[in-house]
Amino acid sequence: QKTGTKIPSGQMGFPWIGETIGFYRAQRKNQLFESFFQPRIKKHGKIFKTKLMGSPTVVVNGATANKFFMSNEFKLVVSSWPTSSVELMGKNCIMEKQGDSHRCLRGVIASILGPTGLQTMVPRMCRSVQKHLVENWENRGEISLHRSTKTLTFTIVLECLFGISVDLDTMFGVFENVLEGVLAAPVNLPGTKFSSAKKARAKIQNVLVDEVRRKKEAMEGGREEEDGMLLSSLVAALIRGEITEDEVVDNIVLLVFAAHDTTSYAITMMFKMLANHPDCYTLLLKEHEDIAVTKRPGEDLTLEDVKKIEYTWQVARETMRLCPPIFGSFRKAIAEIEFEGFTIPKGWKVLWTTYGTHYDEEYFPDPMSFNPSRFADPVQAYAFIPFGGGPRLCAGYQLAKLIILVFTHYVVTRYDWSLVDPDEPVVMDPLPFPSKGMPIKISPKHNY
């Protein structure tokens, strides 16, 4: 291709709408790849132009494009979220930050989500998971796995990561209300998803502002100090004048949002895959039983134990390859971009997609088959991107891994389980989820 070549485009449709309706329709049915991306990739190649929500958008697929656009964040592109997400998460959250202020916030978050922070989090997380199972699984014959993993992730993020105790029964519902409006049309009229999300956001704001001010006073008065929890690190940065109170509050909301539907979906789909691939389940179970026999009754897992859980992480990665919790993410070109002979004008949107690379046999032979051991060997950089890449690589990647592995350990060593409806469809609104909440039958193991 010569420099400046026009990017191949599909039907551009009506001036504003473009292909938005087809995109949303495919998304709702969880068929973004089959009905939207794949036919266009077949027709135009890995890079093509479309028009979504009023913006000319270049969809890019493949490891080379992923590397180029993800690593050129802040230089050629910046992340670009819908108005409703920005209003509900808050203008001060990390996904809206660029350059130095992004680096500063990322540093505070990474200090707790890095290896040392996670080491101290393992026992707390083990206790949270076990408490959750006792309270929600014991003496029940059937539970919703999706609901269970959602409430658990919510509790872990607030209690184990931030060190904030909340009344789960009221706060979970309020956060869910906010999340429902995050990708809805930003219409603030009574009865719309966006307007009830805004009300819920105001309630959360009040609770969190009180919590942050109480913490700040206690730390300034010497009654409390940094305790390895993210709230105290953020408040310490607030006291040092590095970040503002709004930045603390907006980033608590953002982290709950970022962790919530993603991690719960990954776990839920992993169990579905295991139910459909009993050979993989046998291998996975053995891995956890081998660890369980080395533990005294009631002894928590350590980070060293978690590091031995390798096969389960292969299963989780293969699940996220086939069923990525996030289908991709939008960027905006902040300069005219030349890429592989194409010119992308400044101001256009760029959309990288997980499917377009995960389902490509160039990177994953026989791409539609479930084969966890393909992750026993290293994978080409930027070919496996459920967590994104570059400066915006998911900041909670290691935490998500820990939640998935610890939860799986306690469930498979303590319960026999089976899917109630193996054919339950997955739908998207706006993120994917099992349409019936994935009910599973459960019974405690005899030796537990």
Ligand code: HEM
């Ligand atoms: C399986 C679970 C998860 C998946 C698949 C996932 C996926 C992603 C992806 C794809 C991005 C990049 C978005 C972009 O490039 O625009 C991202 C960013 C982010 N994620 Fe996650 N995530 C998960 C869990 C978590 C958890 C548990 C947390 C923390 C509690 C978290 C915190 C974040 C944050 C803060 C960012 C923004 C990073 C930045 O802009 O610098 N995520 N995540």
